[in-house]
Amino acid sequence: MKKFFLVTLISCTSFFNLCRADEGMYLPYILGTKVYNNMVKNGLKLTKEQLYSINKSSIKDAIVLFGRGCTAEIVSKEGLLFTNHHCGYNNIAEASSVAHNYLQDGFWAKTKQEEIACPGLSVLFLEKAEDVTSIVNAKLKDLNPSEIASKLPAILMELSNEASKQSGKEVKINSFYKGNQFIQFTYVKYTDVRLVGAPPESIGKFGGDTDNWEWPRHTGDFSIFRVYMSKDGKPADYSAENVPFKPKHFLPVSIKGVKNGDYAMIFGYPGGTNRYETSYGLNLKVDIENPNLVELRDARLKFMHTEMVKDPAVKLKLASNYAYVANYWKFFDGESKQIIKNNVIERKQKDEAAFELWAKGKKEYENIFTNIKATYDNWKPYTKHRVYINEGILGSPILAMASSLNALQNALIKNNSNQIKEQTEKVKVLFKAYFDAHDIPSDKNIVAAMIQMFYKNIDPSQRPENFYTNLKTYGNIDSDETYTKFANALFNNTILVDETKFNSFIAEPDSTTLKNDLAFQTATAFVNNYATNYAKYFVEFNNKLNTYSQLYLKGILEMNANNDALYPDANQTMRVSYGNVKSYSPKDGAVCKEVCTATGILEKYKPGDYEFDAPKKLIELIKAKDFGQYADKQTKDLVVGFISNNDITGGNSGSPVLNAKGELIGLAFDGNYEALSHKIAVDKDLNRTISLDVRYMLFVIEKLGGATNIINELQLVKQ
DSSP: OEEOOOOOOOOTTSSSOOOSTTOOOBOGGGOOHHHHHHHHHHTOOSOHHHHOOSSSOOGGGGEEEETTTEEEEEOSTTOEEEEOHHHHHHHHHHHOOSSSOHHHHOEEOSSGGGOEEOTTOOEEEEEEEEEOHHHHHHHHTTSOHHHHHHHHHHHHHHHHHHHHHHHTSEEEEEEEGGGTEEEEEEEEEEOOEEEEEEOOHHHHTTTHHHHTTOSSOOOOOOEEEEEEEOTTSOOOOOOTTOEEOOOSOOOOEEOSOOOTTOEEEEEEOOOOOOTTOOHHHHHHIIIIIHHHHHHHHHHHHHHHHHHHTTOHHHHHHHHHHHHHHHHHHHHHHHHHHHHHHTTHHHHHHHHHHHHHHHHTTOGGGTTHHHHHHHHHHHHHHHHHHHHIIIIIGGGSHHHHHHHTTHHHHHHHHHTOHHHHHHHHHHHHHHHHHHHHTOOHHHHHHHHHHHHHHHHHHSOGGGSOTTHHHHHGGGSOTTOHHHHHHHHHHHHHSOGGGOHHHHHHHHHSOOHHHHHTOHHHHHHHHHHHHHHHHTHHHHHHHHHHHHHHHHHHHHHHHHHTOSOSOOOOOOOSSOEEEEEEBOOEEEETTEEEOSEEEHHHHHHHOOTTOTTTOOOHHHHHHHHTTOOGGGOOTTTSSOEEEEEEOOOOOTTOTTOEEEOTTSOEEEEEEEEOGGGTTTTTOOOTTTOOEEEEEHHHHHHIIIIITOOHHHHHHSOEEOO
């Protein structure tokens, strides 16, 4: 394998104008000269090697992929990690009980012995990156282009597994530029990660869904963990004998504060963007995908919220799923609105016209947009159906669980003992996670609503055969009461709400039990109908779109050779973005300042409110202006958060915001509503990253939590 290398690409004045300081998620392994020089012009005081090095300690060694898709950073010589509260939320919830409700009350380990193990939680440290495009292409060369989309994941998995076996480390191969380049990443995985601290939820989620994606934001969105290793310095599963991890590099923490115009840099693992999407894809997103997803999630959230406010135990049970559903419910609603408001589709059409002009006479790229349009037109009639399966039918926990039994049922029918054993073990794991987090009252309402909405909103010709005909035995097919009766019957005639019955079944599984289970019947009626009759159209759509998208990006790379600022879409690989702390004007006559302060907490505070309550002690400290060393010199207040024009997306949650010297000044946790089209296109004037100021975090740790042991462990920079 050759060492990592990337072709240089684009100029600031050509197609896809992507080299502004406020746009770009760059690969730190190969920062181009132009990009790095722009970083220095913006204020960076570090060398390339201080940002990323294989042989020497660098910032990349302090950045980890946290859990299932967040970022965290090492901040002490003993493996202490900072990340967002919402990134650690599930682990905090799992460590909690009604008697010891760490979500509600917060948690602070005053000694290492008090830190709580987090089963299943792991972090990945990036060791190196290598270009393996030639190796992957050799595997693809004999495939028909229409097969690549469906077979590529298995090929990448096979190569990754082979490399993992050889290295003894975690290896992932990622696709870049729609399959025009492939890069292999080698990680070191640590599985003993323990909870060290978390603020009460009234701080960590202050503002709730109302303030989500909004500025100003007064959320103390942080949690603290520690990585452990074996005594001989290697990754190891949890053991009381393990010792704190010794990092190659950890981040100093600056409490000097920020001001408008200060350099800001973010390292992290952004999960996914689609900046090269065509106008045809955006039309489908705005017209069908997003509005239906938002409507379905809205219904599910209302039913969950109704039960959560009744009982703290139910709130704990549903907390993680509710937070996940709610976050992107608001995102997709805002994304559509901003795509329309900011004329993103029209901008894409201009890009496409420029490409067609360049491509004249180049046979390889002829008719590319004609083919893309036809591909979308052919899939469009089935798009809503797929959204309703994923976000509606499978949005119900019981129906999702029931659907997961389909593979076991097939194995039982075939009487394949090996498959039965394999599927039984998988189902056991799935059922435990489902059952521990399942709330019957909310899910019963979700089942009724999703089935009714499917009936009302999906083309009658696409409904599962006989399902709604049989449903008429419960009453008028257009009556809400009919769906309620059916949902009650479903929950009364399933093994999936009774742990004893399920365990009895799984000990000796049989196909008859599943065949007679109403939850299984219902889930498979919808899922099998889609899989049998409509999934083939999605496969065809996906294969063709993959072919044309790869060709389109190949043309863009060819069209814009000779420069280094065309970055690939985010794909949960380490990236760096740079910019400045910066105020903005969301509309005429309005200016949003670059910081928000504790005074805003007092202004929003509503005792007993679900979203805007706050600990009594916090309110007292703010009123007394008892901020200690964390008071801001400019505002004479406590800065809670700040905004910068850095380019981030989901997966950057928990990412460190660094100053020009590489010192930690904040934790990125959100974006602003006015720029929610950022997965597709960045608005150069409105795009802002919302970050927690480290001074508010440290204030909460010390003044509210009394965890001076954590403060003492940090390398604080005061001047």
